[in-house]
Amino acid sequence: MKFKFLVLLFSLGIGNPGNAQNLEKGKEINSTCAGCHGELGQGGSRGEYPRLAGQQVKYLESQLKAFRARTRVNIPMYPYTQERELPDEDIKDVAAYLASIELPTKWPVFKDSDDALTRLTLTERVMIIPRAPGNLANGEAIYQKKCVTCHGKTGMGRGMFPMLVGQYTSYLMRQMEKYIKGERPHDEEAVGGLLNTLKEEDLQDILAYVTSMQERQ
The missing domain is CATH 1.10.760.10 (Cytochrome c-like domain)
Known part of the structure; x- marks a missing residue:
């Protein structure tokens, strides 16, 4: 429901102008990214792939363009970020979509009426990074x-x-x-x-x- 509400707001030009993009298209583009970064942009479970969900829009855009230009070297990313595969408008859409995803850091409180699918879906969105040792x-x-x-x-x-x-x-x-x-x-x-x-x-x-x-x- 929240995602659909965000799509409506952005389509009407309400909200952050930097995110006034086609989120539905961004979600579709993200299906390619999901192979490594996860359906919800949660990244790899051991940090081999970074979390993208909730990241800053301008940062996501700049890094995708940096991969394309090879100013940030990452060979696996290079073919996916070429202009013919990911033009600038697509970069804006997928960046806006990923930035709109919220991953809670606390386990959900379920209602008795919640079915198994609802519970699984809510649980999968939780992302808690373990405390790192240090001073x-x-x-x-x-x-x-x-x-x-x-x-x-x-x-x-x-x-x-x-x-x-x-x-x-x-x-x-x-x-x-x-x-x-x-x-x-x-x-x-x-x-x-x-x-x-x-x-x-x-x-x-x-x-x-x-x-x-x-x-x-």
Whole structure:
């Protein structure tokens, strides 16, 4: 019901103008992505594929275009993001659709009248990332000083910068390692960057803090 309501709002031009796209078409396009990222954009159970559900629209759009241009190197993604397979308008539609998906972090409370299919459907949407070990106080201090400007106080991201809360910690760690090695561009133009100034234990502490924020959503 909520999805259909969102489709109606966006078709009428109500709501976030950045998401005024064809969500039904985006859902259809996502059927190709679902093979790796899941029907609900929940990603791989071990973080081999990132969660896309609820991610920032502009970030999703920019990364799909980066795969196409090979400024972000990922060979399996390259054929799916070519202009003939995924034109810009399709990128906008699938990004808007994925951003509209909400994955709760708490188990649902069922009514006695809920049938088995309803219970299964609601349960499948739940996504709880396990708490990562680390020093929460140090992780919070570093996050608030170095990460909050782009990723927001609650880790939900903003604009071109991605949501971190609810993302697989193993995936986030791999991406941080790629940034540090220069295998993937971060937000700095010069060689090195913000993450290169941090110790390995600092990176782990940031992940610990990010997973702790999930419980407050």
